[in-house]
Amino acid sequence: MTEPFCVTVVGGGPAGLAAAEVLSAAGCVVQVLDAMPSLGRKFLRAGRGGLNITHSEPHEALESRYGAAAPCLHAALANWTTQNIRDWMSGLDQDSFVGSSGRVFPKAMKASPLLRNWLARLRAQGVSLRPRTCWQGWDAQGNLLLAGPETAAPEAEKTDALVLALGGASWPRLGSNGHWADILAARGVALAPFQPANCGFCVAWSELFAQRFAGAPLKPVALSFEGRAVRGEVVLTASGLEGGAVYALASALRERVLAQGHATVLCDLRPDMSLADVTARLARVRARESLSNRLRKGLNLSAAAIGLLRESGAVPTTPRGLAERIKAVPIRLDAPQPLARAISTAGGVPWAACTEQFMLRALPGVFVAGEMLDWEAPTGGYLLHACLATGRAAANGALDWLRKQGGERYPVSL
Numbered sequence: 500m501t502e503p504f505c506v507t508v509v510g511g512g513p514a515g516l517a518a519a520e521v522l523s524a525a526g527c528v529v530q531v532l533d534a535m536p537s538l539g540r541k542f543l544r545a546g547r548g549g550l551n552i553t554h555s556e557p558h559e560a561l562e563s564r565y566g567a568a569a570p571c572l573h574a575a576l577a578n579w580t581t582q583n584i585r586d587w588m589s590g591l592d593q594d595s596f597v598g599s600s601g602r603v604f605p606k607a608m609k610a611s612p613l614l615r616n617w618l619a620r621l622r623a624q625g626v627s628l629r630p631r632t633c634w635q636g637w638d639a640q641g642n643l644l645l646a647g648p649e650t651a652a653p654e655a656e657k658t659d660a661l662v663l664a665l666g667g668a669s670w671p672r673l674g675s676n677g678h679w680a681d682i683l684a685a686r687g688v689a690l691a692p693f694q695p696a697n698c699g700f701c702v703a704w705s706e707l708f709a710q711r712f713a714g715a716p717l718k719p720v721a722l723s724f725e726g727r728a729v730r731g732e733v734v735l736t737a738s739g740l741e742g743g744a745v746y747a748l749a750s751a752l753r754e755r756v757l758a759q760g761h762a763t764v765l766c767d768l769r770p771d772m773s774l775a776d777v778t779a780r781l782a783r784v785r786a787r788e789s790l791s792n793r794l795r796k797g798l799n800l801s802a803a804a805i806g807l808l809r810e811s812g813a814v815p816t817t818p819r820g821l822a823e824r825i826k827a828v829p830i831r832l833d834a835p836q837p838l839a840r841a842i843s844t845a846g847g848v849p850w851a852a853c854t855e856q857f858m859l860r861a862l863p864g865v866f867v868a869g870e871m872l873d874w875e876a877p878t879g880g881y882l883l884h885a886c887l888a889t890g891r892a893a894a895n896g897a898l899d900w901l902r903k904q905g906g907e908r909y910p911v912s913l
Contacts, residue, residue, distance in 0.1 A: 503528050504901045507643060507658040509634045511538030512674070513883055514869025515664035516617060517890030518897075522662070523624040525898055530627040532645065533674065537630055539614045540673040541666065545883065546610020552588070552887075553581045553880040555597045564881045566750070568874035571850040572885060575857075575892035584887060591616040602880050634665075636682040659905075660864050660897045664890055667844030667870040668693040675844075675870065683848070687861040691849050695841035696875040697882075698749050699741035700756075700832035708810050713737035715803035721770035723827075724748050724755075724762065730770055735803060739836065746842065747877050753835050765827040768804045777822040790814060798825070843882055845875040856896025857889065864900065868893035 506522050508515045511533030523529045531538065545551075554561055562569045562576055585595045585603065593605045593613045605613055618628065635644040635653050642655035666675030680690055718732040722744045731744035745752075748764065755762035769777055780797040794800040794808070808814060811828045815821045838844060848867050852860055857872075859865045868889040876882055 504659040504905065505529075505657070506660045506662065506897060506901075507532065507656070508662045508664060509533075510664035510666060510869070511535070511628070511630070512664060512666055512869065512886065513539070513542050514666075514886040514890035514893075515662065516621065517887045518662045518664060518866075518868055518894035519621055519626050520617075520624070521891050521894035522897065523621065523626045527898075527901075528625070530629055531621070532629050532632040532634055534633040535630060535674045538618065538628060539610075541670055541675060542614055542883075543610045544670065544673055546613075549604045549608045550610040550613070551602045551604055551878070551880045551883070552595070553584045553603045553884040555581055555601045555603055561881070561884070564879070565874055565876050565885065568850070568872075572874060572888070574855070575888040576885065578895075579884075579888035579891050581884070584884065588613065591620065600879075634679075636685070660866065660901055662866045662868060662890075662893050662897055663871060664868045664886075664893070665871055667847055668838045669695065669841040669844045671839055677838075677844075677847075679871070680847070683859075683862075688848065688852055688859055690852075691846040691873045693838055693844050693846040694753060695835045695838050696749060696753075696845045697746040697842035697878055698753070698840065699736065699745055699836040700739050700749075700752060700762075701834045701836060702739040702830060703833060704737075704739075705810060708806055709737045712803045712806050715801075716742070717766070717768070717801070717804055717807065719770060720744065720804075721767040722748055723765045723767065725751055727751070728767070728770075733766065735807070739832070740830065741836075743878060749835070750845070750875060752832055756832060756834060760833075762832045763829050764832060766807070766830055768800060768808070768825050768828060769798055772798075774822055774826050777825055778818050781818040781821055793821075794825075800825075842878060843870060843875060845873060847871050847873045849873045854896070856899060857893040858896055858900060864897075864904075866893040866897050866900075 503526050505528045508519045508531045511531050515531055519529050519531050565572050588595050595603050595605050597603055631648040633646045635646055638644055638655050642657050644653040645656055646653045665679045668677030669675055677693055684690055712735045715735045716732055720733050721728050721730045729744045729747040733740055733742040733744050752762045784793045784797040791805055794805050808828055815824055848871050857866045869886040
C-alpha cells in the first residue's frame with residue numbers, strides 16, 4: 500500500500516473541523532492549523548446562548564433561508580441535513596432537542612462538551628491539531644508558509660491538498676479577521692467585498708435618549724421593511740438598534756442603506772393588538788392624563804418604548820393618530836454596524852470562483868468552506884448548519900480530486 504495523502508486544513512472552527520473529520524475518516528493524514536491559542540473559539544462563543552446548531556423546519560424551507568446562495572449550497576445541505584447533524588451529535592454523546600421555536604440545541608445547552616468530544620474523536624482518528632500556527636500563503640515552489648510560536652520566520656511545508664476554512668471578517672478577536680483575502684487576491688482569486696450580516700444598525704439618537712435607554716430591550720415588537728414583518732426582540736444601543744428582529748431584516752436593510760444612504764424600518768410596539776384595539780384602549784384613558792400615563796395605563800408600554808415613540812418626532816394627540824404611530828414607529832437607519840460587531844459576514848469568495856466541489860478555479864487543490872464563501876443566512880441555526888455542511892462538502896471535493904490526481908495511490912476505496 501502506498502503512503503496516504505497529506506491534507507492541511509486551515510481554520511479550527513466548525514467548517515474546518517468538519518472537513519478534518521471527513522478527510523481523516525477516509526484515511527488521509529490530516530493536520531488542522533489555527534492561529535489562535537485554542538480551536539473552536541467562535542463556536543464556543545455561539546454556544547453562550549445555548550448553541551443553536553440547526554433548525555428542525557422542513558428541508559426545503561431550511562434551504563430557502565440562504566437566499567440567492569441556496570442553489571449553490573443545495574448539494575452540501577442535501578448531504579448533511581438536520582437529521583444528519585442530530586445523529587452526528589448523538590454519536591458524540593451529545594443528544595439534542597427541538598425548542599419551541601423549532602431550533603435545535605444540544606441537551607447540555609453548551610458548546611464546550613460537544614467541542615471537547617469532537618476534538619477527542621479527531622485525535623483518535625489521527626488528526627494533528629496545531630493551534631498558534633498561522634498560514635501565510637505559499638512560497639515560490641507552492642509550499643505552504645506557516646508561522647508558529649517558536650519559528651523566527653515562516654517555514655515551508657508540503658501538502659497534497661489544502662482546505663481553507665478561515666471564516667469571514669466578523670469577531671476578529673476570536674480569529675475571523677479576513678487576513679486571507681489579500682493572500683487569495685494576490686493569487687488571482689476575485690473576491691466580493693466583506694459586508695456585515697446579522698448586524699445591528701446605527702441610528703442618530705438624541706443625546707438624552709441614548710444616555711437613558713442604551714441597553715434597554717423592546718419586546719415583544721415587530722419590525723417591518725419592504726412588506727416583510729418580523730416579530731422578536733430589539734435592543735436599543737447608544738448608537739442604534741440590535742437584536743433578533745433587526746438581524747432577520749439586516750440583508751435587505753443593508754442593501755437599501757448602500758443604495759440610498761439610509762433605510763427606514765417601522766416598529767410595531769404592540770404587534771399582538773390590532774389598530775382598532777390600540778385605538779380603543781387609548782380612547783378609554785382620560786384625555787387630561789399626560790402622554791406617558793396614557794401609554795402606560797392604556798397599553799402598558801415600557802419607558803423605553805415611550806421614549807422611542809417620542810424620539811420619532813411630533814407625537815399625534817388623537818387616539819387614532821397615536822395608535823397609528825404606535826403600530827408603525829419610523830426609525831431611520833444610517834449605516835450597518837462595523838464588521839467587527841456583526842454576527843456573520845457576507846462577501847468573500849464568490850461562487851463563480853469555485854467548482855461545484857468547492858475547489859478554487861484559480862488554485863487547483865485548494866478548497867474553501869464555511870463563512871469564507873459568499874453566502875449569508877439569518878440566525879436560527881442556519882449559520883452553523885451551512886458551515887458544517889460546506890466543510891464536509893469541501894473535504895469530499897478534496898478526496899475526489901486527490902483520487903483523480905493520485906490514481907491507485909489512494910489507500911482507501913471511496
